[in-house]
Amino acid sequence: SQQGEEDPQALSIQEGENATMNCSYKTSINNLQWYRQNSGRGLVHLILIRSNEREKHSGRLRVTLDTSKKSSSLLITASRAADTASYFCATYDTGGFKTIFGAGTRLFVKA
Amino acid sequence: GAVVSQHPSRVICKSGTSVKIECRSLDFQATTMFWYRQFPKKSLMLMATSNEGSKATYEQGVEKDKFLINHASLTLSTLTVTSAHPEDSSFYICSARDWGAPDTDTQYFGPGTRLTVL
Numbered sequence: 001s002q003q004g005e006e007d008p009q010a011l012s013i014q015e016g017e018n019a020t021m022n023c024s025y026k027t028s029i030n031n032l033q034w035y036r037q038n039s040g041r042g043l044v045h046l047i048l049i050r051s052n053e054r055e056k057h058s059g060r061l062r063v064t065l066d067t068s069k070k071s072s073s074l075l076i077t078a079s080r081a082a083d084t085a086s087y088f089c090a091t092y093d094t095g096g097f098k099t100i101f102g103a104g105t106r107l108f109v110k111a
Numbered sequence: 112g113a114v115v116s117q118h119p120s121r122v123i124c125k126s127g128t129s130v131k132i133e134c135r136s137l138d139f140q141a142t143t144m145f146w147y148r149q150f151p152k153k154s155l156m157l158m159a160t161s162n163e164g165s166k167a168t169y170e171q172g173v174e175k176d177k178f179l180i181n182h183a184s185l186t187l188s189t190l191t192v193t194s195a196h197p198e199d200s201s202f203y204i205c206s207a208r209d210w211g212a213p214d215t216d217t218q219y220f221g222p223g224t225r226l227t228v229l
Binding site: 033035040041042043045048088090092097098099100101102103104106 | 143145147152153154155156157160202204206208217218219220221222223225
């Protein structure tokens with residue numbers, strides 16, 4: 001079953017702009033992860049944020065987590081055409097050890 | 112980092128045949144592996160949790176007899192799609208956690224197997 005819901009479902013921006021994607025989930029979690037997937041390819045792990053963390057950075061990526069609202073956001077700054085991909089949040093819940101994926105956001109960065 | 116491989120990467124088969132997909136953890140032992148399927152432009156749906164030496168745990172709505180999972184060793188899990196039909200055409204992805212690593216929260220994904228049933 002799906003855990004997270006993401007918005008927007010699709011996002012089209014110009015190169016150089018920032019892209020923000022949001023994810024909401026339903027249960028208590030140990031951590032939340034963001035992945036990237038290029039069309040027809042496997043998943044690339046981007047960043048993991050634990051339930052006791054509020055913000056995390058990795059290069060041009062910034063992730064926030066609000067456990068009170070059960071939501072997370074992924075910000076990609078100074079986007080590049082190569083950032084064009086689908087982005088998924090995934091939660092690892094406290095009730096088990098499964099990772100459940102959100103619906104994903106398809107990002108298109110125009111050069 | 113840990114690596115998970117899948118074989119084959121792509122398979123085309125006729126309707127009614129069975130297809131086996133392998134998932135291997137290359138440099139760590141995986142007592143638990145996970146199988147996901149992904150339809151075009153959709154998210155990954157967890158199908159089942161594969162447990163080494165015991166029966167797999169299937170998610171609600173996933174047919175056990177249709178998708179046979181075997182996890183006979185600590186580095187290999189197989190998913191067999193039995194009597195495949197065109198609606199089984201999908202992208203199948205496996206993953207595993209390295210419970211022996213300092214960070215057991217990281218899940219490692221295979222590159223996926225694209226199944227096309229004619």
